[in-house]
Amino acid sequence: MANRTIRTAKKRDAFLLALEDTANVTKACKKSRLARRSAYEWRDDDPDFARAWDEALERGTDALEDEAVRRATEGTLKPVFYKGQKCGSVREYSDTLLIFMLKARRPEKFKERTEQQHTGKDGGPILTATVTKEELAEAVRSVRDKF
Template identity: 40%
Template sequence: MARGRATVPTDTARVFIEALRNCGNVTEACRSADVSRDWAYDKRKADPAFAAQWEEALEIAIDSLEGEAWRRGRDGTEEYITSKDGIIYDADGRPVMQRKYSDTLLIKLLTAHRPEKFKDRAQIDHNVGDLAALMDAARKRARGE
């Protein structure tokens, strides 16, 4: 890592931002650019343009994850069908596949994009008034008073 470097070429900043855009992970982006995390965070603090590129890179990385979530939820993924003996093959010797979908991803995406329709509507009312008085009244009812 380049912890002791006085200056780092702008190419290094570009490599870091590109890596961050592709992986969404600061530590991995630092490895790709051969810089320390200290360098990255110091540069972000000192350079508003770099900080803006950093945020944009993370947004792109997150958009990529969201795209993959859409694909897995909507289109599913092909998986081998297995038994206790391993992969099942058809009469021609080809592995038998099935398409699996992710209901969890679908629910998360719908909740994120249409919260007015899909968010959890359960609410707890913590405003119960005088709790001691309510408990006394419940005790009296229980005793038949």
């Protein structure tokens, strides 16, 4: 049997802290030196660990959201170079992040607005008919006979 990671509170806590820090299971496993397979087995076997996993991932995702808002509203400093030398910096904002945040937080106001309507002749209802194989074959024969 292959070597298995022994379940310890230290391993558990290291993984959960890394998961909260990265919001990424693969990176959390590497950072905490825990095999992904072991992490998922622990999750499947232990409801308390599964709950703590979900909470850590939620906190990590909250941090990502906070960073997206910061980049959209406060921007980031980008260096400016002239003839290979840094001569200053410029603050860049992310309009794309701002758009996504507004759509997520206020969908009633910022969602995409497309509308499709399908109607039949003169705006009436679409009429459908049920045709048997035999009726369809007869219709094809009659059209074929005309040519």
